[in-house]
Amino acid sequence: DAKTTQPPSMDCAEGRAANLPCNHSTISGNEYVYWYRQIHSQGPQYIIHGLKNNETNEMASLIITEDRKSSTLILPHATLRDTAVYYCIVRAFISNFGNEKLTFGTGTRLTIIP
Amino acid sequence: DTEVTQTPKHLVMGMTNKKSLKCEQHMGHRAMYWYKQKAKKPPELMFVYSYEKLSINESVPSRFSPECPNSSLLNLHLHALQPEDSALYLCASSQVGEGMGGTQYFGPGTRLLVL
Numbered sequence: 612d613a614k615t616t617q618p619p620s621m622d623c624a625e626g627r628a629a630n631l632p633c634n635h636s637t638i639s640g641n642e643y644v645y646w647y648r649q650i651h652s653q654g655p656q657y658i659i660h661g662l663k664n665n666e667t668n669e670m671a672s673l674i675i676t677e678d679r680k681s682s683t684l685i686l687p688h689a690t691l692r693d694t695a696v697y698y699c700i701v702r703a704f705i706s707n708f709g710n711e712k713l714t715f716g717t718g719t720r721l722t723i724i725p
Numbered sequence: 726d727t728e729v730t731q732t733p734k735h736l737v738m739g740m741t742n743k744k745s746l747k748c749e750q751h752m753g754h755r756a757m758y759w760y761k762q763k764a765k766k767p768p769e770l771m772f773v774y775s776y777e778k779l780s781i782n783e784s785v786p787s788r789f790s791p792e793c794p795n796s797s798l799l800n801l802h803l804h805a806l807q808p809e810d811s812a813l814y815l816c817a818s819s820q821v822g823e824g825m826g827g828t829q830y831f832g833p834g835t836r837l838l839v840l
Contacts, residue, residue, distance in 0.1 A: 715767030
């Protein structure tokens with residue numbers, strides 16, 4: 612899987628949009644970008660994923676650059692409950708039989724400031 | 726519903742004990758995973774089961790023994806662990822056979838302390 616680079620930490624004011632960047636310059640054509648977050652001592656929570664196009668769901672938006680070498684996760688109106696470690700993962704499809712793994716990087720620790 | 730449950734939530738065991746961690750999902754997923762997470766580190770894959778068969782073992786020591794008795798259950802049997810095995814053990818599950826294998830959904834984890 613391609614490696615990802617994320618800033619180790621970020622702060623964002625409550626109610627503002629949180630924009631979390633991720634570089635994945637070695638991404639291949641069949642590799643998806645996934646975002647998970649992990650609130651302290653809980654299991655990772657799936658947020659969103661995408662291949663080429665921008666994606667939006669009830670939690671967040673994912674903006675992928677045209678060359679696919681970087682992406683940004685946007686939390687539109689951050690709340691204190693969004694304080695967590697956010698992981699950007701590039702995941703390759705290996706087979707139809709679940710032979711895959713998520714390789715987590717060190718992630719970004721996002722702190723929402725009241 | 727995207728719930729994966731894990732029991733127990735916390736476990737303390739001695740180095741000579743035998744214990745088991747349990748994971749359950751009722752989403753019809755046919756791939757299940759064990760990850761290990763040390764303090765302040767990202768999760769690391771240990772095992773992958775696909776259609777109840779072990780498909781990936783990330784060179785995990787034999788004192789960790791996984792078992793998938795049916796498509797909804799995943800166990801991790803622990804024996805003769807070391808203090809350095811203390812960690813958060815995470816279970817996940819996903820669909821298979823849908824092109825990308827499906828999004829992995831994680832349980833809350835079991836926090837293990839080996840004394």
